[in-house]
Amino acid sequence: MSTTHQTAIESAHKRIKPFIHQTPLFSSESINQLAGATLLFKCENFQKIGAFKMRGAANAILQLKGNLSIKGITTHSSGNHAQAVALAAQKAGFQAKIVMPSNAPNVKIAAVKGYGAEIELCEPTLQAREDGVEKIISEFGFAFVHPYDNWEVIYGQATCVKEIYEAETNIDYLLAPIGGGGLMAGSILSTLVYSSTTKIIGCEPTGADDAFQSWKSGKHLLQTNPNTIADGLLTSVGLINFPIIMDNVSKIFTVTDEQIISAMKITYERLKIVIEPSSAVPLAVVLANKAFFKGKKLALILTGGNVDLRQLPFQ
Amino acid sequence: MSTTHQTAIESAHKRIKPFIHQTPLFSSESINQLAGATLLFKCENFQKIGAFKMRGAANAILQLKGNLSIKGITTHSSGNHAQAVALAAQKAGFQAKIVMPSNAPNVKIAAVKGYGAEIELCEPTLQAREDGVEKIISEFGFAFVHPYDNWEVIYGQATCVKEIYEAETNIDYLLAPIGGGGLMAGSILSTLVYSSTTKIIGCEPTGADDAFQSWKSGKHLLQTNPNTIADGLLTSVGLINFPIIMDNVSKIFTVTDEQIISAMKITYERLKIVIEPSSAVPLAVVLANKAFFKGKKLALILTGGNVDLRQLPFQ
Numbered sequence: 001m002s003t004t005h006q007t008a009i010e011s012a013h014k015r016i017k018p019f020i021h022q023t024p025l026f027s028s029e030s031i032n033q034l035a036g037a038t039l040l041f042k043c044e045n046f047q048k049i050g051a052f053k054m055r056g057a058a059n060a061i062l063q064l065k066g067n068l069s070i071k072g073i074t075t076h077s078s079g080n081h082a083q084a085v086a087l088a089a090q091k092a093g094f095q096a097k098i099v100m101p102s103n104a105p106n107v108k109i110a111a112v113k114g115y116g117a118e119i120e121l122c123e124p125t126l127q128a129r130e131d132g133v134e135k136i137i138s139e140f141g142f143a144f145v146h147p148y149d150n151w152e153v154i155y156g157q158a159t160c161v162k163e164i165y166e167a168e169t170n171i172d173y174l175l176a177p178i179g180g181g182g183l184m185a186g187s188i189l190s191t192l193v194y195s196s197t198t199k200i201i202g203c204e205p206t207g208a209d210d211a212f213q214s215w216k217s218g219k220h221l222l223q224t225n226p227n228t229i230a231d232g233l234l235t236s237v238g239l240i241n242f243p244i245i246m247d248n249v250s251k252i253f254t255v256t257d258e259q260i261i262s263a264m265k266i267t268y269e270r271l272k273i274v275i276e277p278s279s280a281v282p283l284a285v286v287l288a289n290k291a292f293f294k295g296k297k298l299a300l301i302l303t304g305g306n307v308d309l310r311q312l313p314f315q
Numbered sequence: 316m317s318t319t320h321q322t323a324i325e326s327a328h329k330r331i332k333p334f335i336h337q338t339p340l341f342s343s344e345s346i347n348q349l350a351g352a353t354l355l356f357k358c359e360n361f362q363k364i365g366a367f368k369m370r371g372a373a374n375a376i377l378q379l380k381g382n383l384s385i386k387g388i389t390t391h392s393s394g395n396h397a398q399a400v401a402l403a404a405q406k407a408g409f410q411a412k413i414v415m416p417s418n419a420p421n422v423k424i425a426a427v428k429g430y431g432a433e434i435e436l437c438e439p440t441l442q443a444r445e446d447g448v449e450k451i452i453s454e455f456g457f458a459f460v461h462p463y464d465n466w467e468v469i470y471g472q473a474t475c476v477k478e479i480y481e482a483e484t485n486i487d488y489l490l491a492p493i494g495g496g497g498l499m500a501g502s503i504l505s506t507l508v509y510s511s512t513t514k515i516i517g518c519e520p521t522g523a524d525d526a527f528q529s530w531k532s533g534k535h536l537l538q539t540n541p542n543t544i545a546d547g548l549l550t551s552v553g554l555i556n557f558p559i560i561m562d563n564v565s566k567i568f569t570v571t572d573e574q575i576i577s578a579m580k581i582t583y584e585r586l587k588i589v590i591e592p593s594s595a596v597p598l599a600v601v602l603a604n605k606a607f608f609k610g611k612k613l614a615l616i617l618t619g620g621n622v623d624l625r626q627l628p629f630q
Contacts, residue, residue, distance in 0.1 A: 269624065272365060273589060274587040309583055
């Protein structure tokens with residue numbers, strides 16, 4: 001099983017390398033002092049399209065190249081996955097049609113258009129989004145690339161953590177946020193292959209804590225009415241990702257929006273980089289649990305940097 | 316002359332290396348497309364204390380180590396030089412007393428205190444600041460480190476551009492902002508030594524354009540009533556720096572605050588990094604003069620990232 005994962009992750013990395021950035025690990029003496037631990041930040045905010053999502057989308061879409069039955073690529077998303085699919089489709093020479101909710105920010109719609117994709121606006125419900133994609137699949141023969149519940153997407157996201165272990169050894173804890181679980185599942189698979197002594201910490205906002213509640217109860221609970229500033233983490237964990245996460249996560253911590261905003265501000269101030277709120281969740285977890293992480297070497301994934309600069313939450 | 320400069324710059328670099336970061340060069344395909352040129356951004360916003368000022372302060376202060384007649388270090392500054400002197404003095408084992416105007420932001424005062432320096436608040440006038448420093452020199456036997464009109468500070472700043480030429484060759488234009496002129500003079504000296512075919516472009520806000528006016532008129536005009544968002548560039552060019560700049564600059568461009576804010580926003584959005592307004596002046600110059608820079612390879616210094624996050628100027 002692990003060999004299969006290793007082969008898939010390594011193929012993915014080789015496949016996507018020309019289309020992604022190998023993002024740097026940043027650190028800050030003052031954040032280390034504040035936390036009482038050694039923190040390494042994997043800067044996926046510097047990734048193509050500004051988020052790790054490019055890795056998974058590129059891995060899934062590049063494999064469809066040359067398949068003549070596929071006329072184009074479609075997905076539904078209001079966020080980073082939409083941009084990732086649009087750019088990856090463009091790089092692979094596919095047309096893309098992206099279903100976006102009509103309340104998506106204009107700046108995100110413009111970014112997706114900028115990568116050459118067509119936009120189909122729909123009502124802002126999951127049903128309308130799925131219906132929109134179904135129609136594109138049946139009418140135009142396009143292939144659907146799910147944002148997280150897709151093995152090739154998961155293997156693509158796994159390359160992010162592979163790069164961390166290639167650059168650094170002896171990491172005690174790997175911390176990543178959990179939304180749909182694609183990044184977390186990929187991170188777990190890479191950890192099993194490349195750094196099996198590293199423990200995995202899931203990080204969630206209290207306002208979208210379905211993975212935490214599921215982990216506590218042992219049941220796959222879905223997220224209803226999420227309410228958090230971390231707009232990349234609103235969704236429920238996917239079916240493929242769920243058992244991988246439940247079997248391998250060492251602990252899941254939750255943090256409030258106030259703690260997320262504070263960690264976000266520290267990141268802007270000390271690392272001098274732009275991140276979106278979801279990216280700040282792992283640092284918020286560390287700062288809220290200093291005794292637990294004291295003296296350890298931690299890797300934290302900064303998942304993306306796509307944020308509305310006119311509405312930064314700093315007071 | 317040039318050999319003397321080379322020796323001084325290389326000694327400076329060797330001296331300060333343990334105390335500074337070798338900052339990276341960032342680039343962005345989308346900014347290159349927008350500009351129609353190849354832009355390399357030297358990220359001094361990631362430098363210790365968040366600005367290039369650490370280089371010059373460290374070079375000046377480290378050389379005073381072991382001089383028993385010097386009882387401590389003093390300077391006056393409301394901004395990045397204050398933090399740089401405080402941290403460099405701490406690293407060199409000196410006490411520091413920094414004169415700061417009473418209207419300096421609390422966050423900057425706290426940062427200087429955080430590096431172990433004592434603060435003497437004074438009225439927000441140049442006279443009061445200079446009087447404050449005079450008193451500390453005569454009363455306590457402290458040495459004054461001028462923010463820009465000091466050869467060792469200039470040689471320290473020169474190491475920034477030296478790092479650019481070590482990483483990249485065939486740069487057509489080097490662009491840096493001009494405030495007191497320490498960074499610009501140092502950049503010129505390094506260019507003469509390491510990349511003599513590179514042309515130097517000075518960049519100023521229209522609201523603090525004393526170098527531009529001096530360059531046009533051939534006279535050393537002082538800055539009166541500066542009015543610009545680029546708060547690191549309010550001062551007049553210093554006496555040492557003035558002839559170096561006038562003799563070697565290829566051109567000086569000015570840009571409005573509106574253009575500076577727009578370039579700042581592009582930097583946050585595309586490079587995903589936090590910069591202060593002064594850092595955005597060179598990119599604003601490029602975007603306002605696309606025909607001039609078309610197809611060229613440019614290095615732009617991002618001077619610092621110390622900005623009040625609660626008051627970002629994005630609409």
